[in-house]
Amino acid sequence: MILLNGEIISKENASINIEDRGYQFGDGVYEVIRIYNGSFFELDGHFDRLKRSASEIHIELPFDRTTFHTKVNELRSVNHVENGHLYMQVSRGVAPRNHPFPAKSEPVVVGYTTEYATNETPAPGRAMFTEDIRWLRCDIKSLNLLGNVLAKEESKKQGYDEAIFHRGETVTEGSSTNVFIVKDQTLYTHPANHYILDGITRRAILDVAKDAGIPIKENPFTKTQLLESDEVFISSTTQEVRPIIEVSGNTIGTGRMGDVTAILQKAFKKRIPNSEQ
Structure with a gap:
């Protein structure tokens, strides 16, 4: 129905x-x-x-x-x-x-x-950089998704799980996700302006990060800063909190899910309705 x-x-x-x-x-x-x-x-x-x-x-x-x-x-x-x-x-x-x-x-x-058969969180993934050539009102969740679709398809062809957009050197978001990095125990994500969609899961992550006492900076960051970060993860309605352990062939941090990502993943699960977490 x-x-x-x-x-x-x-x-x-x-x-x-x-x-x-x-x-x-x-x-x-x-x-x-x-x-x-x-x-x-x-x-x-x-x-x-x-x-x-x-x-x-x-x-x-x-x-x-x-x-x-x-x-x-x-x-x-x-x-x-x-x-x-x-x-x-x-x-x-x-x-x-x-x-x-x-x-x-x-x-x-x-x-x-x-x-869905299960509510399992996806395994750690790999992503690639791609130039963000979409229109300048990404804050509107419109039906115009061709730029996102092309980026996602290219990442799939190259064996990656996600495409991470950047405008020049500045990272914006993923083709169907928001992007976070962690450096020195501080959480960074692009501010919710016209360059990104303010994800509902993104908002929930910021809430649980505040509750956990994790410092947050909603500031733009560069491709270099992402590659030099300790942790990277993406978020979306369907993927929740998913660690990214490699970007365009570069290993992120230790190559495993980081401590802050693990904390946020667990805290997010507790927000799920009727959760037994």
Whole structure:
């Protein structure tokens, strides 16, 4: 079952108009929300970010917070998903193809769930640097992901798990993750401005780092600083806290998950709804 414009229907009975602007222009926004033990993780944070992203491209969400909560929980329940994620997107709607916004169009909302067999954290990974040639509003979680897709595909071809973007010498984020480094027990990550998406998991990590007394600096850092750091890890809704032990052929630190990353990984697990950690 899927969610389509407020109604939960079977996937077989669903259809999207070929003139949907999400399909033709990438004119829309989306969220991916993790489900743990039958509960959504940071659901209000995801709603707030979805609403902000929509507002930034002048789309008014066709539902309020209460309706959002009701519908996504109904969808999770009818699909019996205990562990997995919900994907939801909102496009500007259907209109004859023309670049300016249509005078009249109703947003199209699509949501569906994906179930996970386990909630295991991915093993330590390897990443590569790639120049960040995306647009300058990466803070908007829009449907325009071609730059991210191309970078991820290239990293896969070269045998890496992630592509780490940089603008000149400054590291921004991963193709589908936020990037953190640790140097001398201090946590560094790029500030939440228009160069990166302010990840929900990123925010949770900063919260647990504060609780753990780990110094935090939301400052830009360079490729060289990343390579010379003691630890590197990435974060996302699906990967949580994942250590990176090699970047573009360079071993990071000891080549194993560092102490600070381990602390944050464990602390993050404790924030999971109904967690037994």
